[in-house]
Amino acid sequence: MTSNKQFYVTTPIYYVNDRPHIGHVYTTTIADVLARYHRLLGHDVFFLTGTDEHATKVVDAAAEQGVSPQEWADTCAGAFEDTFSRLNMTNDDFIRTSQDRHKTKTTQYVKALLASGDVYLGDYEGWYDAGQEEYITEGKAEEYDFKSPFNGKPLVRKTERNYFFKLSAYRQQLLDFYNQCDADGNPFVQPQARKKEILNRIAEAQDVPISRTGMGDWGIKIPGDDEHTIYVWIDALFNYLSTVDTDDRRGYWQSGAIHLIAKDILWFHAAIWPAVLTAIQKCEGYGWVNLPAGVYSHSFWISEGRKMSKSLGNFIDLEKIDYYVETFSLDALRYFLATRGPMGTTDSDFAESKFAEVYNSDLANTFGNSCSRVTNMIGKYFDGQLPASQDEGLPVQEAVQAALACMERLDISGYAEAALGLVRQVDSYIENTAPFRLAKDPKKLPEVGTILYNSAETLRIVSVLLWPLIPDACEKVWERMGLDYKAQMDANTGQGQLEAWVAWGLLKANTAIEKGDPLFPRYQVKK
Ligand code: MSP
Numbered sequence: 001m002t003s004n005k006q007f008y009v010t011t012p013i014y015y016v017n018d019r020p021h022i023g024h025v026y027t028t029t030i031a032d033v034l035a036r037y038h039r040l041l042g043h044d045v046f047f048l049t050g051t052d053e054h055a056t057k058v059v060d061a062a063a064e065q066g067v068s069p070q071e072w073a074d075t076c077a078g079a080f081e082d083t084f085s086r087l088n089m090t091n092d093d094f095i096r097t098s099q100d101r102h103k104t105k106t107t108q109y110v111k112a113l114l115a116s117g118d119v120y121l122g123d124y125e126g127w128y129d130a131g132q133e134e135y136i137t138e139g140k141a142e143e144y145d146f147k148s149p150f151n152g153k154p155l156v157r158k159t160e161r162n163y164f165f166k167l168s169a170y171r172q173q174l175l176d177f178y179n180q181c182d183a184d185g186n187p188f189v190q191p192q193a194r195k196k197e198i199l200n201r202i203a204e205a206q207d208v209p210i211s212r213t214g215m216g217d218w219g220i221k222i223p224g225d226d227e228h229t230i231y232v233w234i235d236a237l238f239n240y241l242s243t244v245d246t247d248d249r250r251g252y253w254q255s256g257a258i259h260l261i262a263k264d265i266l267w268f269h270a271a272i273w274p275a276v277l278t279a280i281q282k283c284e285g286y287g288w289v290n291l292p293a294g295v296y297s298h299s300f301w302i303s304e305g306r307k308m309s310k311s312l313g314n315f316i317d318l319e320k321i322d323y324y325v326e327t328f329s330l331d332a333l334r335y336f337l338a339t340r341g342p343m344g345t346t347d348s349d350f351a352e353s354k355f356a357e358v359y360n361s362d363l364a365n366t367f368g369n370s371c372s373r374v375t376n377m378i379g380k381y382f383d384g385q386l387p388a389s390q391d392e393g394l395p396v397q398e399a400v401q402a403a404l405a406c407m408e409r410l411d412i413s414g415y416a417e418a419a420l421g422l423v424r425q426v427d428s429y430i431e432n433t434a435p436f437r438l439a440k441d442p443k444k445l446p447e448v449g450t451i452l453y454n455s456a457e458t459l460r461i462v463s464v465l466l467w468p469l470i471p472d473a474c475e476k477v478w479e480r481m482g483l484d485y486k487a488q489m490d491a492n493t494g495q496g497q498l499e500a501w502v503a504w505g506l507l508k509a510n511t512a513i514e515k516g517d518p519l520f521p522r523y524q525v526k527k
Helices: 022-040 056-065 069-086 100-116 138-143 167-183 192-203 232-237 250-254 263-281 318-328 330-340 352-382 397-408 412-433 442-466 471-480 485-491
Strands: 006-015 044-052 093-096 119-129 134-136 156-165 211-213 225-230 257-262 294-298 301-303 348-350
Touching: 006 022, 006 250, 022 044, 022 069, 022 257, 022 294, 022 301, 022 318, 022 330, 044 069, 044 232, 056 069, 069 093, 069 318, 100 119, 100 263, 119 138, 156 211, 156 225, 156 263, 167 192, 167 263, 192 263, 225 232, 232 263, 257 263, 263 294, 318 330, 318 352, 330 352, 330 412, 330 471, 348 352, 352 412, 352 442, 352 471, 397 412, 397 442, 412 442, 442 471, 471 485
Parallel strands: 006 044, 006 257, 044 093, 257 294, 301 348
Antiparallel strands: 119 134, 119 156, 211 225
């Protein structure tokens, strides 16, 4: 056990009826950036992703393939696991809802809720969106003209004998909870623009069905009733708790989970989940269960200006993802997703021309170029030995602090922008002081040395800041500067010392600085 601050970040668990695509890779990349950032800060991080396997569409897909749901789920979950590991995601676990560890805990949670009366048996009639596996309120159904807002298919009128969760009993507690979070300065839902809609819906929330029949053996049974299976959404939400509901992991839960999701599944995370947790908390043995620290609900990637769709041929699937990694590097993909992604309330366009432009401008022409320029001059004028600085260095701390403040509010683009601002500061410093000109006069070499030391030191600090986004390139910079940050992190369960490492003056004069190949070779846009 460590006494370091704990940090728990999750992604949605993905349905196994589909192959991984850019949307899944996006949320997982954002979570990975955050996880790496917090480890770099020295925090004890738990980063969770996984797959959601008990949906009816999994049963249908398996039947179509002529295999059992478990076989189908194994194949698809494997594809997600492989993809995330190939993309160097640093998740600490991968939960599959068909695993016993999840099923056992989930059964216990529902049992406790049955005992407390928060889950009860009743009848339900309503409009059902089969694609989303979700009931829609009368008002919403009307608003959508009785068609699914997601796939346009007609909503189905459905009556079911069901187990219900008493959501209506938690309206006030949820609203109070939202107010308390706001008062504490930690709004529960981000971006804030999405909050109002949720609050309106909470104010009218009815009890929600949490079971279904006809699933056969697939899914988790309602304890004591073999006819009913726990509704896939309730089953899925519990993954966040079940995975860390062990003696050595409960601290992560209690540190306040950060759930990263997209806008499509905000209701479940922003209303049902905290209500279920509030109910669980009162049950015997669950007094330790607190509410998550926050839900960040981003928007969607569209592609080449249009909604991604297989028929339009603009779907960013695994093959496309591999193409970007091979053509530009994994760092480049991470950087583009993390800095140009739909973290706010508008969708982002994944277009190759934009990708290439961002790659060239931020990575090749800014960070990469500045590193080459400085190390080249150290090679040329000082034989690859880092000269000493004769002054106090560059004022970088303000930008460093601005970057850290951005990441605290999950503003990853702002964070990257602050770091790149430092690189631009190095570029204009070099332009203004012109060491390449000064170097012609041997008497001015100490001055040249100062400029190059200050530049290299700033780039070192930038490489620490950018590591969560572009780890491969930053680790190369560290190697070339003779820094053992990676080894220190590896030796210390992945934890770094961000705050110590961004202090000025850590590079030692006379260190050998290796030039190396360009970190990000410029990309020639095809005509
Ligand atoms: N299984 C549920 C989630 C249960 S969480 C307790 C589910 N799965 S999903 O496979 O459909 O994944 C939805 C998530 O994938 C979104 O919330 C988002 O994180 C990601 N994305 C899917 N398509 C996306 C885009 N086009 N753009 C960005 N992210 C998207 O819902």
